[in-house]
Amino acid sequence: MTNHISITHALLAVIAGFVFSKYIEHRTQMSKVPKHIVSPSQLWPSDAIFVQLAGIPTLGPSGFFSSYISAFKFVYNARDIIQDGYKKHYGHAFKVPLLDHWLVVVCGPKMVEDIRKATDDQLSSAEAFAEMLQTDITMGKSLRADPYQIGVILNTLTKNIPARFTDVHDEMKAAFNDFIPAGEEWVKVPVLKTVLNIVCRTTNRLFVGLPLCRNEDWMASRASRYAVKVCLMRVSSTGPKHILYCERLRESVYHKLIPYVFAVVSTRSSTPLQLLTIWIRLVGKLITPRPASLRRAVKHLQPLFEKQFEVDGGTDDVDPGSQSNNLLLWLWRQAQEGEQRTLTDLAMRVLSVNVAAIHTTSMAFTNALYYLASDSKLVEMLREEMEGEVGRNGWTKNAMDGMRKLDSFLKESQRLSGTSAVTLNRKALVDFTLSDGTVIPAGTTVATAALPVHHDESHYEDASHFDPLRFYDIREKEGRSVRHQMMTPEPGYVAFGMGKHACPGRFFAAVELKALVAHALLTYDLKYDEGENMPGIEWFAATSFANTKGEIMFRKRRR
Numbered sequence: 080m081t082n083h084i085s086i087t088h089a090l091l092a093v094i095a096g097f098v099f100s101k102y103i104e105h106r107t108q109m110s111k112v113p114k115h116i117v118s119p120s121q122l123w124p125s126d127a128i129f130v131q132l133a134g135i136p137t138l139g140p141s142g143f144f145s146s147y148i149s150a151f152k153f154v155y156n157a158r159d160i161i162q163d164g165y166k167k168h169y170g171h172a173f174k175v176p177l178l179d180h181w182l183v184v185v186c187g188p189k190m191v192e193d194i195r196k197a198t199d200d201q202l203s204s205a206e207a208f209a210e211m212l213q214t215d216i217t218m219g220k221s222l223r224a225d226p227y228q229i230g231v232i233l234n235t236l237t238k239n240i241p242a243r244f245t246d247v248h249d250e251m252k253a254a255f256n257d258f259i260p261a262g263e264e265w266v267k268v269p270v271l272k273t274v275l276n277i278v279c280r281t282t283n284r285l286f287v288g289l290p291l292c293r294n295e296d297w298m299a300s301r302a303s304r305y306a307v308k309v310c311l312m313r314v315s316s317t318g319p320k321h322i323l324y325c326e327r328l329r330e331s332v333y334h335k336l337i338p339y340v341f342a343v344v345s346t347r348s349s350t351p352l353q354l355l356t357i358w359i360r361l362v363g364k365l366i367t368p369r370p371a372s373l374r375r376a377v378k379h380l381q382p383l384f385e386k387q388f389e390v391d392g393g394t395d396d397v398d399p400g401s402q403s404n405n406l407l408l409w410l411w412r413q414a415q416e417g418e419q420r421t422l423t424d425l426a427m428r429v430l431s432v433n434v435a436a437i438h439t440t441s442m443a444f445t446n447a448l449y450y451l452a453s454d455s456k457l458v459e460m461l462r463e464e465m466e467g468e469v470g471r472n473g474w475t476k477n478a479m480d481g482m483r484k485l486d487s488f489l490k491e492s493q494r495l496s497g498t499s500a501v502t503l504n505r506k507a508l509v510d511f512t513l514s515d516g517t518v519i520p521a522g523t524t525v526a527t528a529a530l531p532v533h534h535d536e537s538h539y540e541d542a543s544h545f546d547p548l549r550f551y552d553i554r555e556k557e558g559r560s561v562r563h564q565m566m567t568p569e570p571g572y573v574a575f576g577m578g579k580h581a582c583p584g585r586f587f588a589a590v591e592l593k594a595l596v597a598h599a600l601l602t603y604d605l606k607y608d609e610g611e612n613m614p615g616i617e618w619f620a621a622t623s624f625a626n627t628k629g630e631i632m633f634r635k636r637r638r
């Protein structure tokens with residue numbers, strides 16, 4: 080026993096002596112190099128990224144331990160931290176430490192314009208999403224290699240909204256009926272959970288039609304739960320990454336904590352940290368919902384796939400109003416012969432579009448309901464407009480387009496409640512110089528401040544006040560302008576992002592949201608239970624969520 084201890088002590092002493100002597104040697108080397116040409120990369124394995132990042136001001140402390148404390152604070156307090164940075168660094172960039180990497184945030188119209196105008200080879204949206212959602216693991220690599228589904232959503236899906244609107248509205252009515260049966264008595268409904276089901280069914284009526292959109296296994300386990308699992312994957316996959324391998328840890332290890340040991344002991348490609356990345360990827364592959372979700376999606380889509388493509392090869396004309404005019408067909412027609420036309424690849428894309436569509440729309444609808452349940456005057460005003468439009472145009476896309484007060488209300492709700500702290504997430508593929516001269520080093524994630532823009536008095540008078548007719552009034556003043564709509568990105572409104580990567584589904588989202596709110600208000604009365612009020616927004620790091628626990632009372636509308 081004693082022998083064991085002394086051998087261990089001796090070994091530790093040798094290692095400590097070795098590290099210390101190398102440290103002294105390293106300090107000696109460092110002292111010989113003139114300060115102005117010292118770059119960590121010349122002395123130990125390093126990324127130039129960390130050197131260049133040092134030139135961008137840090138919000139809060141940037142020391143090894145203190146920056147990790149800041150990173151933990153960011154998880155709980157991102158909204159205030161980004162707001163603070165926006166105030167202090169308006170017109171420029173600042174950086175915040177996240178647990179696994181630095182995030183550079185730019186503020187002010189000129190900086191946003193720089194990001195908007197950058198090419199995909201300079202700042203990549205796909206690479207930023209890949210990192211955020213771990214898409215290679217959760218969705219597979221082919222989606223990133225050729226994300227043609229984005230063009231399909233923006234063009235074909237948007238063009239087909241009027242033709243498929245009746246169908247979508249039909250599903251909406253059936254789904255509301257199933258999940259909130261309209262009775263004479265008030266019933267208390269958990270809002271987000273119910274809304275997720277309604278939105279999943281309504282959206283999938285457009286994507287895959289009946290009967291699949293109502294299939295409980297597709298609905299509950301695949302389409303919407305897959306989306307939830309992907310979000311959880313994001314959290315869980317970055318969780319271990321935070322601890323074991325991350326850009327920031329590498330930075331700390333290489334540059335701050337024990338730079339020398341790693342330089343001497345191993346090359347970059349074989350560092351234990353690199354091995355841990357592989358390990359994390361393996362764990363990610365084991366826990367990803369992708370194989371199971373994909374198998375189920377393929378099973379459910381197989382009959383539709385055979386019906387639509389095996390007879391006519393997807394070339395026959397389809398009635399635009401029919402259910403065969405769906406996302407699967409639009410994807411098929413855009414896909415290249417070969418791999419992209421397999422059911423597996425198409426099914427993955429259908430799932431990925433579900434991920435992008437369902438939670439975002441559900442959050443927006445939930446937030447809108449929270450406002451409506453607290454304001455009966457607003458409800459009455461909107462009902463009047465809805466009845467007028469539906470009376471003139473029936474339940475059509477045209478009628479939805481005519482609901483200008485509703486559009487304004489939804490936009491105001493998104494402005495104050497539906498937006499994350501940052502948007503336009505991009506990954507720099509090359510060193511990218513902003514117009515104020517700041518260099519975003521290749522490999523860095525950059526984003527623009529979002530919520531602070533929505534609270535900026537230079538864009539909005541009394542910016543923190545909720546004014547449902549704010550945009551309606553502006554549009555009326557400008558002669559019933561078509562500008563300032565909910566789906567229109569503008570410098571003061573970035574809920575759907577901006578530029579060529581602005582949300583391609585925003586046109587559908589706006590129509591669907593209007594139809595959902597109109598159907599809800601014309602079918603039900605709604606209010607909070609005695610003693611309950613509008614619940615607050617929830618946050619996880621820089622992302623905002625509609626309150627997950629809020630409940631609202633519904634009953635059949637009384638006139």
Ligand code: HEM
Pocket residue numbers: 204205228229232432435436437439440443497502503504573574575576577578579580581582583584585587588
């Ligand atoms: C209220 C609902 C929605 C909100 C608030 C929303 C918001 C956003 C935002 C902020 C982005 C990032 C934009 C950027 O980085 O510049 C985005 C991207 C995207 N959204 Fe939406 N979205 C919504 C609904 C939808 C729907 C219904 C679909 C599909 C039908 C969809 C599909 C996508 C896709 C595919 C992207 C990635 C675009 C790209 O990388 O070029 N979204 N969305």
